[in-house]
Amino acid sequence: MNQTRRSLSTIWDHFQGQLFPWLQEELGPLSKKQQHLVAVLDLAQVEAHLPYIGRVPGRPEHSRGSIAHAFVAKAVYNLTTTEALLDYLKSSKTLRRLCGWEKRQDMPSASTFSRAFAEFSASQLVERIHDCIVQTHMGEQLCCHVSRDSTTIVAREKPVKSITKTKKPAKRGRPKKGETRSKEPTRLEKQLAGMSMEEMIEDLPTACDVGTKRNSKGYKTSWTGYKLHIDAVDGGVPVSCILTSASVHDSQVAMPLAEMTYQRVTSCYDLMDAAYDASQIKQHSQSLGHVPLIDENPRTSARKAEIKEELKGRRVAGYQLAEAKRYNERSTVERVNGRLKDEFNGNMVRVRGHAKVMTHLMFGIIALTVDQLMRWIE
DSSP states (O other): OHHHHHHHHHHHHHIIIIIHHHHHHHHOOOOHHHHHHHHHHHHHOGGGGSOOOOOOSSSOOOOHHHHHHHHHHHHHTTOSSHHHHHHHHHHOHHHHHHHTOSSGGGSOOHHHHHHHHHHHHHHTHHHHHHHHHHHHHHTTSEEEEEEEEEEEEEOSSOOOOOOOOOOOOOOOSOOOTTOOOOOOOOHHHHHHTTOOHHHHHHHSOOSOEEEEEEOTTSOEEEEEEEEEEEEEETTTEEEEEEEEETTSOGGGGHHHHHHHHHHHOEEEEEEEOGGGOOHHHHHHHHHTTOEEEEOOOOOSHHHHHHHHHHHHHHHHHTOOOHHHHHHGGGHHHHHHHHHHHHHSSTTOOOOOSHHHHHHHHHHHHHHHHHHHHHHTTO
16 A cells, blocks of 8 residues: 555645645635645546536536536535535635635536436446545555444435245245256356356345345344445445445345455455345455455354354454454445545435435545545555
């Protein structure tokens, strides 16, 4: 990570020595949030990912770059709604000018913001920006651990009705001599058989539905919405994200998420909890040249008691495996989940539909990624 630190230090020196002083001469003193916003906008380079429109007949449309800057500011300032963002922009001259508008009357209406947001969602603008940030600043570095987990995303929309598939009645009795009965492969088996990353992601359910999981106290909790699956590397930097239906099991997303991360960064260990304890996931991780460290899922009460006694014996003896020490690094992704929800709008989803929800969350992921990268050089 030394090379990454050096390149980020050069960028930060540019911020501190040139960009921030110049902005302060133009706009006045910058708060810490405003400096964070400037850093995100400088590293994101939103305009480079927007399509060139040129001259078109009729009234020229409002700058999509400025609107995208405003949505980044919404995530940085952890604002709940677009209306709150517009009020803040109108009252703060500095923030308005950082986004690209000199006067209040230059700002577009809320409906224009909504149309632009739909365009960003359809073109996957924010996902492409995050991919570029990760590959630019971490693509050539060796990351030791990749921590994988999911977090619940509560949405304000109706869940889709589950369609019950009519199962073919199974043939009773033992098969005849020489008879072979075909069994439909599971999703994990199909993924391991050679599906591409795009095919794996396309095969995952993405509609809003109801998810259920067991919390830390052992009680079942349910929510309506989605589930965001995140890969985070050392330093708390999220490098890959996939949004699925709330009912999708974590293990179904492990392979496409691992493929996405493999294309962006080089890593050594894959850290996952017991939800990912499957032979196909371990085999896929090893095929990428990684070492899978997955918490065992005791599928029988006898094995559960055996694991409990084994852990107790290690504590009494003061003995800890090297793999267990490395596995403790998995808390990195849990801190990423917490920061996304508490500080970057992850708990305030007010849009509907998979594409728009993903865009909303990815604005927060971009702000979080840049913040974590800048923390490396503090």
